[in-house]
Amino acid sequence: MENFTFHSPTKIIFGKNTEQQVGNETKRHATKVLLHYGGGSIKKSGLYERVIQSLQSAGVDFVELGGVQPNPRLSLVQQGIQQCRDEGVDFILAVGGGSVIDSSKAIALGVPYKGDVWDFFAGKAQPETSLPVGVILTIPAAGSEASDSCVITNEDGWLKRGYSSQENRPVFAIMNPELTFTLPPYQTACGAADIMAHVMERYFTNTPYVDYTDRLCEATLKTIIKHVPLVLLKSDNYDARAEIMWASTLAHNDLLSTGRTGDWACHQIEHELSGIYDVPHGAGLAVVFPAWMKYVYHHDLQRFTQFAVRVWNVEQDFFDQEKTALEGIRRMEAFFQSIGLPIRLEELGIPDDRLEEMARKCRKGADGTVGNFVKLTTEDVLSILKLAK
Amino acid sequence: MENFTFHSPTKIIFGKNTEQQVGNETKRHATKVLLHYGGGSIKKSGLYERVIQSLQSAGVDFVELGGVQPNPRLSLVQQGIQQCRDEGVDFILAVGGGSVIDSSKAIALGVPYKGDVWDFFAGKAQPETSLPVGVILTIPAAGSEASDSCVITNEDGWLKRGYSSQENRPVFAIMNPELTFTLPPYQTACGAADIMAHVMERYFTNTPYVDYTDRLCEATLKTIIKHVPLVLLKSDNYDARAEIMWASTLAHNDLLSTGRTGDWACHQIEHELSGIYDVPHGAGLAVVFPAWMKYVYHHDLQRFTQFAVRVWNVEQDFFDQEKTALEGIRRMEAFFQSIGLPIRLEELGIPDDRLEEMARKCRKGADGTVGNFVKLTTEDVLSILKLAK
Numbered sequence: 001m002e003n004f005t006f007h008s009p010t011k012i013i014f015g016k017n018t019e020q021q022v023g024n025e026t027k028r029h030a031t032k033v034l035l036h037y038g039g040g041s042i043k044k045s046g047l048y049e050r051v052i053q054s055l056q057s058a059g060v061d062f063v064e065l066g067g068v069q070p071n072p073r074l075s076l077v078q079q080g081i082q083q084c085r086d087e088g089v090d091f092i093l094a095v096g097g098g099s100v101i102d103s104s105k106a107i108a109l110g111v112p113y114k115g116d117v118w119d120f121f122a123g124k125a126q127p128e129t130s131l132p133v134g135v136i137l138t139i140p141a142a143g144s145e146a147s148d149s150c151v152i153t154n155e156d157g158w159l160k161r162g163y164s165s166q167e168n169r170p171v172f173a174i175m176n177p178e179l180t181f182t183l184p185p186y187q188t189a190c191g192a193a194d195i196m197a198h199v200m201e202r203y204f205t206n207t208p209y210v211d212y213t214d215r216l217c218e219a220t221l222k223t224i225i226k227h228v229p230l231v232l233l234k235s236d237n238y239d240a241r242a243e244i245m246w247a248s249t250l251a252h253n254d255l256l257s258t259g260r261t262g263d264w265a266c267h268q269i270e271h272e273l274s275g276i277y278d279v280p281h282g283a284g285l286a287v288v289f290p291a292w293m294k295y296v297y298h299h300d301l302q303r304f305t306q307f308a309v310r311v312w313n314v315e316q317d318f319f320d321q322e323k324t325a326l327e328g329i330r331r332m333e334a335f336f337q338s339i340g341l342p343i344r345l346e347e348l349g350i351p352d353d354r355l356e357e358m359a360r361k362c363r364k365g366a367d368g369t370v371g372n373f374v375k376l377t378t379e380d381v382l383s384i385l386k387l388a389k
Numbered sequence: 390m391e392n393f394t395f396h397s398p399t400k401i402i403f404g405k406n407t408e409q410q411v412g413n414e415t416k417r418h419a420t421k422v423l424l425h426y427g428g429g430s431i432k433k434s435g436l437y438e439r440v441i442q443s444l445q446s447a448g449v450d451f452v453e454l455g456g457v458q459p460n461p462r463l464s465l466v467q468q469g470i471q472q473c474r475d476e477g478v479d480f481i482l483a484v485g486g487g488s489v490i491d492s493s494k495a496i497a498l499g500v501p502y503k504g505d506v507w508d509f510f511a512g513k514a515q516p517e518t519s520l521p522v523g524v525i526l527t528i529p530a531a532g533s534e535a536s537d538s539c540v541i542t543n544e545d546g547w548l549k550r551g552y553s554s555q556e557n558r559p560v561f562a563i564m565n566p567e568l569t570f571t572l573p574p575y576q577t578a579c580g581a582a583d584i585m586a587h588v589m590e591r592y593f594t595n596t597p598y599v600d601y602t603d604r605l606c607e608a609t610l611k612t613i614i615k616h617v618p619l620v621l622l623k624s625d626n627y628d629a630r631a632e633i634m635w636a637s638t639l640a641h642n643d644l645l646s647t648g649r650t651g652d653w654a655c656h657q658i659e660h661e662l663s664g665i666y667d668v669p670h671g672a673g674l675a676v677v678f679p680a681w682m683k684y685v686y687h688h689d690l691q692r693f694t695q696f697a698v699r700v701w702n703v704e705q706d707f708f709d710q711e712k713t714a715l716e717g718i719r720r721m722e723a724f725f726q727s728i729g730l731p732i733r734l735e736e737l738g739i740p741d742d743r744l745e746e747m748a749r750k751c752r753k754g755a756d757g758t759v760g761n762f763v764k765l766t767t768e769d770v771l772s773i774l775k776l777a778k
Contacts, residue, residue, distance in 0.1 A: 001628055001632070002404065003404025004401075004404060006400075006403065008398075009396075009397075011396040011398075012393075013394050014392060014395070015390075015392025015393060016392060209628035209631075209632070211615065211616070212608065212632045212635055216605060218608070219601065219605050219607070220601070220604075223600060223604060226600065239390060242390040242598075242648070243598070246390075246601055246648065259631070
């Protein structure tokens with residue numbers, strides 16, 4: 001196990017009707033709030049009205065900015081920053097899913113910063129401070145409600161880039177599983193893939209002796225695998241929605257990576273897919289992960305065998321580890337398919353004429369490679385994309 | 390799953406040599422520190438010297454109070470409160486295990502309170518504020534380094550009572566597994582029983598649909614079961630010590646009870662044992678838990694079967710659930726014995742002449758019963774104590 005610091009101070013307020021607490025909770029932190037959200041879904045569902053009511057009855061002053069799109073855009077972030085400065089806003093309240101939360105985090109980073117907020121995502125600057133962010137979560141997927149990460153897409157070049165920092169952790173996250181009843185099946189499934197990907201990025205590590213966090217990862221994966229099919233059968237299954245929602249947070253608040261180095265190659269590769277083709281992040285991950293696994297499993301056959309046996313209940317073939325490991329990958333693909341996800345680029349509608357461009361653009365570390373479990377060159381990334389065709 | 394609030398803001402600083410960060414970390418919170426510790430072990434190990442050095446080089450002003458005993462006493466807490474007031478202390482630094490941390494928390498609660506600090510433990514008052522507490526952990530067991538709980542023994546009547554509140558959560562916990570290399574085997578084993586008990590108190594619940602937290606509990610128990618025998622074989626097995634240490638924190642920071650109501654009868658019963666006979670808390674729990682299980686398992690045979698199968702790898706007898714459940718309890722007893730713990734009152738040196746007194750004194754809720762999984766009357770508690778003979 002490696003040395004680590006783990007500091008996850010986000011206050012989680014979880015359960016039925018908890019959105020009614022937003023006014024009082026916000027009041028502890030804010031003088032004036034930017035209420036930030038996406039399209040019309042929170043208005044259609046009535047959530048918008050309830051939030052406004054709670055803020056008003058707590059006497060919280062606010063302004064609004066809607067219009068966040070999936071793969072949230074830098075231009076709206078910049079508009080939000082200007083609005084906050086003009087209006088004297090000192091708190092961002094995100095009502096929505098990962099895109100809305102990430103857009104809120106980026107605004108929160110940008111308001112007190114004199115330069116261009118993209119500097120943080122381009123690795124050119126580090127923030128000294130940021131505004132606090134609160135969340136009402138409506139989509140369990142990105143885990144942004146308690147994570148230190150934030151991903152924004154710059155329309156100039158369609159670059160999708162992340163910035164991680166302790167400042168990015170929201171001060172509170174209100175999570176009512178009932179708010180996820182209306183999520184369409186495909187979005188539910190994309191969320192599931194995103195959650196599983198957050199766990200698997202952490203699970204596939206070269207750090208030795210990480211038994212406890214291995215088991216916590218496996219517990220999280222098994223929870224998603226069990227409960228997502230249940231909500232696809234019955235969208236308003238509160239208990240199953242609750243299990244998924246809580247798992248989504250713990251999958252990405254860094255608990256599962258304490259003491260271990262994660263991989264993150266699949267996320268970097270997927271960012272190229274959704275950056276160029278604007279596909280749902282979760283769907284992109286369901287395509288990239290199986291291909292990545294097939295390309296790298298020889299690197300640590302034992303770990304892939306453990307994954308197969310413990311997560312996918314594969315009966316171990318003690319005389320053929322490779323067979324066991326490959327059966328685990330096959331079951332993962334079958335699971336993704338069974339919940340309606342694509343597992344090949346073609347199913348995502350992505351042609352194969354820009355694979356080289358994506359492999360080249362895919363963000364590399366200082367040593368020119370992607371990922372930690374196996375350090376992938378541009379050629380490796382291209383091979384993985386070809387395996388995903 | 391039930392509604393819940395989960396707020397665990399303690400900053401965990403984990404790994405080799407991390408105690409060197411104590412000066413800088415303390416400085417963020419403190420003007421003047423009370424350095425609080427137990428007997429001479431931290432002086433013998435050299436930890437005391439390193440802490441002093443780190444505080445001094447960070448320019449942190451401090452006073453000291455040693456002498457905390459296992460089952461920490463109210464009288465020392467009161468002495469500490471007076472000392473803090475006299476010296477203008479605004480931060481308590483606990484260097485030790487659960488007893489030192491709990492003594493520190495009680496001092497932190499008492500300093501700004503005008504009445505007797507025991508009021509909080511007697512349920513007569515609620516604190517409005519408390520001093521911040523920081524921790525360097527030397528014994529993985531109580532989980533007090535990130536928990537909201539605090540248990541103190543009042544020598545007047547030998548009452549051992551807990552008080553839980555969000556104020557009790559330390560602001561930081563420095564955890565270096567190397568500091569636990571010198572723990573004697575018996576103390577290591579007692580710690581293991583305490584950790585397992587924290588998980589099992591949460592695991593045995595009547596709350597339906599708690600699949601994710603069930604799995605997180607099982608992951609934690611399996612980690613302890615695997616790694617404690619390894620450190621008993623080789624005391625300086627860093628990796629195994631690290632797994633145990635991290636598990637001890639997560640076992641009791643309330644993550645594992647999110648959305649579910651725990652039981653806590655065994656803790657209440659054990660408090661009577663260690664309150665009167667001053668036995669180690671973990672050893673007391675190793676005696677009480679098996680007896681409690683044998684008394685209550687019919688209440689939810691399915692849950693005890695799951696416990697047996699998933700935690701103790703019992704092969705399920707699909708035609709005889711009771712047999713499976715009892716085999717789980719038997720394996721737990723065998724495990725406790727294998728790591729050198731008592732599993733009967735007699736082995737603890739506790740005679741059977743005061744069982745009725747303990748059953749009577751055992752702290753009851755408003756309805757006159759103990760525990761939630763099964764609500765135990767005084768007679769039930771007596772029956773359990775008799776089963777533990």
